Amino acid sequence: MSKNTPKAIRGTQDIFGADAEAFAFVVETFERVRRLYRFRRIEMPVFEKTEVFARSLGETTDVVSKEMYSFEDRGGDSLTLRPEFTAGIARAYLTNGWQQHAPLKAATHGPLFRYERPQKGRYRQFHQIDAEIIGAVEPQADVELLAMADQLLKELGIEGVTLHLNTLGDGTSREAWRAALIEYFSAVKDQLSEDSQQRLEKNPLRILDSKDGRDKPFLADAPKIDDFLSDEARAFFKAVTDGLDAAGVKWVRAEALVRGLDYYRHTAFEFIPDEGSAAAEALGAQSTVLGGGRYDGLMESLGGPATPAVGWAAGIERLAMLVGKREIFDRAKLVIVPDTGNVEELAWYYTSQLRASGLSVEIAYSGKAKKRIDKARRTDPDAIFFVRERGHAEGNEYLRQGAHMSVIAMDELAEKVGTILGVGKIDWSR
RNA sequence: GCGAUCGUAGCUCAGUUGGUUAGAGCGCCGGUUUGUGGUACCGGAGGUCGGGGAUUCGAGCUCCCUCGGUCGCCCCA
Numbered sequence: 442m443s444k445n446t447p448k449a450i451r452g453t454q455d456i457f458g459a460d461a462e463a464f465a466f467v468v469e470t471f472e473r474v475r476r477l478y479r480f481r482r483i484e485m486p487v488f489e490k491t492e493v494f495a496r497s498l499g500e501t502t503d504v505v506s507k508e509m510y511s512f513e514d515r516g517g518d519s520l521t522l523r524p525e526f527t528a529g530i531a532r533a534y535l536t537n538g539w540q541q542h543a544p545l546k547a548a549t550h551g552p553l554f555r556y557e558r559p560q561k562g563r564y565r566q567f568h569q570i571d572a573e574i575i576g577a578v579e580p581q582a583d584v585e586l587l588a589m590a591d592q593l594l595k596e597l598g599i600e601g602v603t604l605h606l607n608t609l610g611d612g613t614s615r616e617a618w619r620a621a622l623i624e625y626f627s628a629v630k631d632q633l634s635e636d637s638q639q640r641l642e643k644n645p646l647r648i649l650d651s652k653d654g655r656d657k658p659f660l661a662d663a664p665k666i667d668d669f670l671s672d673e674a675r676a677f678f679k680a681v682t683d684g685l686d687a688a689g690v691k692w693v694r695a696e697a698l699v700r701g702l703d704y705y706r707h708t709a710f711e712f713i714p715d716e717g718s719a720a721a722e723a724l725g726a727q728s729t730v731l732g733g734g735r736y737d738g739l740m741e742s743l744g745g746p747a748t749p750a751v752g753w754a755a756g757i758e759r760l761a762m763l764v765g766k767r768e769i770f771d772r773a774k775l776v777i778v779p780d781t782g783n784v785e786e787l788a789w790y791y792t793s794q795l796r797a798s799g800l801s802v803e804i805a806y807s808g809k810a811k812k813r814i815d816k817a818r819r820t821d822p823d824a825i826f827f828v829r830e831r832g833h834a835e836g837n838e839y840l841r842q843g844a845h846m847s848v849i850a851m852d853e854l855a856e857k858v859g860t861i862l863g864v865g866k867i868d869w870s871r
Numbered sequence: 872g873c874g875a876u877c878g879u880a881g882c883u884c885a886g887u888u889g890g891u892u893a894g895a896g897c898g899c900c901g902g903u904u905u906g907u908g909g910u911a912c913c914g915g916a917g918g919u920c921g922g923g924g925a926u927u928c929g930a931g932c933u934c935c936c937u938c939g940g941u942c943g944c945c946c947c948a
Binding site: 448449451502503504507508525553555557558559560561562563567568569570636639647652653701702711725726729730731732733753754755756757758759760778780808810811814815818827 | 872873900908909921938939940941942943944945946947948
């Protein structure tokens with residue numbers, strides 16, 4: 442590589458090969474599952490006015506205060522590359538009159554941007570799948586969303602991941618709990634870690650899931666949200682958990698699970714790898730694979746009417762790390778190898794016929810005949826079809842399967858190929 | 872933002888206590904051999920050893936800075 446060549450931006454990735462296939466598998470599975478749950482596909486702009494995020498996430502959150510890619514455009518507006526989906530979707534809901542579709546079940550996926558230190562499973566441009574239900578006050582919305590997340594993970598073949606569930610209560614419950622936590626931790630402030638002393642100011646809920654040994658002695662006796670829940674909030678949470686049980690979604694109560702962003706209310710959840718599982722090993726410190734909750738307060742922060750909503754997002758890269766390597770591209774079903782010379786047009790004829798019939802076919806046309814064969818073999822296909830000059834050996838087409846090779850007649854090819862690939866006789870007439 | 876660790880050909884890596892023209896395997900290109908066209912061999916191209924500076928007669932090997940990768944903290948998906 443020349444030192445003249447520009448390098449990729451830090452924290453971005455060029456995904457290729459098995460990783461790219463795993464990425465695609467995650468997105469394709471998500472698309473399939475969201476249709477089962479009848480979530481509508483939406484497409485969103487990658488950037489918004491900065492205030493969309495600043496007002497909804499909270500000015501003091503780390504995301505807003507130091508992780509956003511914000512810039513001034515040529516018209517002088519402050520714009521920001523989306524650091525998450527929810528705020529933009531909420532803005533779109535308000536500005537497009539999507540209220541008429543309420544409750545709106547929406548799904549999308551794409552790149553997000555956050556200026557963070559890159560790490561395993563954490564990038565500056567990363568990708569998420571996202572699902573939201575907007576305009577539904579019912580706890581059943583939470584249940585449906587979580588059932589979808591659970592099924593998605595199952596269909597991705599991801600095991601050893603458990604739903605951790607908590608409630609933050611309604612606005613009043615949450616504030617009362619927060620005040621109690623501040624009071625409780627302030628009394629022992631000197632003994633807390635530096636990080637937690639700061640959290641006491643900015644986000645006291647976060648002290649609860651501190652990993653610092655100095656904080657842990659105080660966590661067990663910290664005030665519990667359950668003691669601050671209003672009757673309504675308690676009933677709501679019970680309806681959610683009852684619904685999950687009925688839907689067959691396994692969950693565990695996680696009293697210390699909180700959300701970093703200001704707009705969350707009631708249900709908060711994360712799917713987290715079980716300790717010691719292969720999934721936990723694969724993800725390193727970035728443990729959450731899918732997270733979300735209810736955000737009844739968000740729409741108002743954007744100047745809209747009070748609108749209940751729930752949603753979740755999952756990092757595609759993290760999910761892709763858990764689905765394992767996928768080599769579907771590397772393994773060709775059938776490779777067509779024309780000898781150099783006058784048979785290449787014939788080979789193209791066969792190839793286009795087979796592709797039009799719906800078969801995935803590779804044609805080797807690069808290099809000399811020997812190279813073509815070597816390359817064909819390396820893809821480990823189910824079959825290699827040699828197209829040769831008339832007069833070569835006994836025929837002009839050979840179909841090879843494994844170590845066995847046989848001469849076949851042209852009119853048998855469709856059937857032979859179909860049989861070897863297990864797709865029945867190929868219809869070339871289309 | 873903080874800490875640790877790594878950075879040699881396209882890829883995976885060797886490179887002894889600093890010493891002459893930096894190596895291997897794979898891949899790529901060319902050739903020979905083989906042949907129911909999964910072989911073997913020969914040759915070739917490709918590196919200013921991430922970048923910059925310092926020490927030294929001399930640095931891929933030492934020191935400093937810087938840019939990246941990786942892992943952890945913070946935060947979060």
